[in-house]
Amino acid sequence: MKLACYAASEENSLGREFRESEPSHRNQFQRDRDRVVHSSAFRRLEYKTQVFVNHVGDMFRTRLTHSIEVAQIGRTISRSLQLNEDLTEAVCLAHDLGHTPFGHAGQDELNLCMKEFGGFEHNLQSLRVVDVLEEKYAEFTGLNLMYETREGILKHCSRSKAKELGAIGQRFLDNLQPGLEAQVADIADQIAYNNHDVDDGLRAGLISFDQLAECELFSRELMIVTEKYPMLSDKRMIHEVIRRMINTLVSDLISNSQENIDSLNPLTIDDVRGAGRPLVKLSESVAKQNLELKRFLNKHLYKHDKVEKMSADAKQVIRQLFDGFMSEQTLLPEDVQKSIVNYEKEQGTSGKARVIADYIAGMTDRFAFAESERISE
Ligand code: MG
Helix, strand or coil: CCCCCCCCCCCCCCCECCCCCCCCCCCHHHHHHHHHHCCHHHHHHHHCECCCCCCCCCCCCEHHHHHHHHHHHHHHHHHHCCCCHHHHHHHHHHCCCCCCCCHHHHHHHHHHHCHHHCCCCHHHHHHHHHHHHCCCCCCCCCCCCEHHHHHHHCCCCCHHHHHHHHHHHHHHHCCCCCCHHHHHHHHHHHHHHHHHHHHHHHHCCCCCHHHHCCCHHHHHHHHHHHHHCCCCCHHHHHHHHHHHHHHHHHHHHHHHHHHHHHHHCCCCHHHHHCCCCCCCCCCHHHHHHHHHHHHHHHHHHHCCHHHHHHHHHHHHHHHHHHHHHHHCHHHCCHHHHHHHHHHHHHHHHHHHHHHHHHHHHCCCHHHHHHHHHHHHC
């Protein structure tokens, strides 16, 4: 398929940091996607949670299934807008690689633990995973991904962090937008989690159809489905409503973004970067409904007593691991201890804390639990 002139392409790409030979059976962005799929951080997403702690119930989303759903949604949108679908897919699959165990509770606690040592932010960590932490190749550290893939992974960043990051952080200092593929991946993420959290929340019995009726996006589709199929089981009803919600959001996003693009009429990817605002956006009315749903989930699901209880336990595990490893580093595997020696030389205690944060962030939910039991023995 022919790409739009403002899409990211191999021709207009800023390339890889370390020069490599051309791939022979795939393009450069497909190579990035494949590197992400073969990374160990990607495999570990299977046992990390989004909202529910892994193995509380096997029927719930993990970060791996979430990332695959994000990629599915992102690819559809990208293709419809004549953007680089392979790049969007690579960004979507990589976007959560830096997540700690136990979802946001884990990230918040690790950030607190790291307060004195430069903090912890999952989005920055995703970039760190692909740039530094994956050790697989003989000739370079990290996955040596294309600039555009890394640009998409780094969704947000403070100005002070941006200064430390060099070229990839520069756009935050210059107030530039990322390419459209990155913009698509960002919204595909939101569409995916809002909808699958409704699904998981309903099936877990933490939220109900009645409660959700206050959300316009949900109630409108529910009415259509109930009218058409009055005898439908709850299980099928949930899916019929959710697939319609996703379709509504995706369709609106495609048509509204195309309008934005048409009215700006960018001729190159740099026109997109310099547009001063993102072009991939929901229309105002649908964005409002989407926000309503997000707020609903925040209030009724993410802050549900049962979820809060899991979050509190999770935070305790993270804190215990961090404090335990900081005070007794012989509890760590040998290669991590070696890393500490190297980082400490350059950065002192902050370097040591960073290595420990990397180690904890890489853990799966169940490994974190097992480690916390081991070190408290
Ligand atoms: Mg995500």
